[in-house]
Amino acid sequence: MTDVARYVQDHPYQMLYGLIGLAILLVITEIRHAVETAALRRAFLRPAAVTPVAGTAPVAPAPARTGGALVSLALAVVILGGAFYLLPLLQGQLGQGGSAAPVAQALTSGTYRGVGTSPVGSADLTLTLDLLSTPKRVVLANPTLGTFWMRGEVTPESGGTYLSGTLIAASGASWGTIKAHVTARQVTGSVGAGPVQWQLDLRR
Incomplete structure (x- = not known):
């Protein structure tokens, strides 16, 4: 954990840019997946060209669900919020030898x-x-x-x-x-x- 915290301390903006890029990629991927899923659902639920049997009501296709995209967007917001909150915490505490014993021959x-x-x-x-x-x-x-x-x-x-x-x-x-x-x-x-x-x- 010390090595990870040291890298975060030395490259804070690179870490932040990487998290932002990851969140954007996640949102784009989930939106694309939701669009493809909706298109497949419409194709399979398209009514066949047959004469309906008397006394039966036509079945409406189920509405496309957008929950996946919303969940991905919420997850991206959580990632970005966590980055802005945890990055200063890691920079200020973990990398400063919080768990390391003071060195006897400390530099003077x-x-x-x-x-x-x-x-x-x-x-x-x-x-x-x-x-x-x-x-x-x-x-x-x-x-x-x-x-x-x-x-x-x-x-x-x-x-x-x-x-x-x-x-x-x-x-x-x-x-x-x-x-x-x-x-x-x-x-x-x-x-x-x-x-x-x-x-x-x-x-x-």
Whole structure:
């Protein structure tokens, strides 16, 4: 479960887009199935060209049932609602080592350098940690974008430290978010604003 939660933390928008696509595909499939079922029912229940026997009333075809499509639509709404509700829960709790014992050799300081990659391009990044200071200091720097300070949580997890918070620019404005797993040798996770997220690959 920890690996699943970590993947959700690092790829929240990809997970959300996948759930939306799954729900749309489910609705389309069920609507198509309902239409085909209704067409077959009408074909089988079409009255034959024979003379009706005196004294018998014609039998009306049974109305087509649309319950399947309605159930699929309700299921899609539940999936989407669950995604919007559970995604922040998974991001905020499961991946932060909630069930993992604190690491004795928890990271206290260090500098990691590398790149962040995204569909719009890559960026050279440097992450500096000083967890013994008060308050704890986490700084992300880029030669073009500038320097950003993290305001958030630093949580011990199995194998290292989990960072989760908001990146604040030198002007004091909120620039984006960071969700990163820091070990003794590397940093993985994501930083960015909204759907534009850079995947981290930083090394010590």
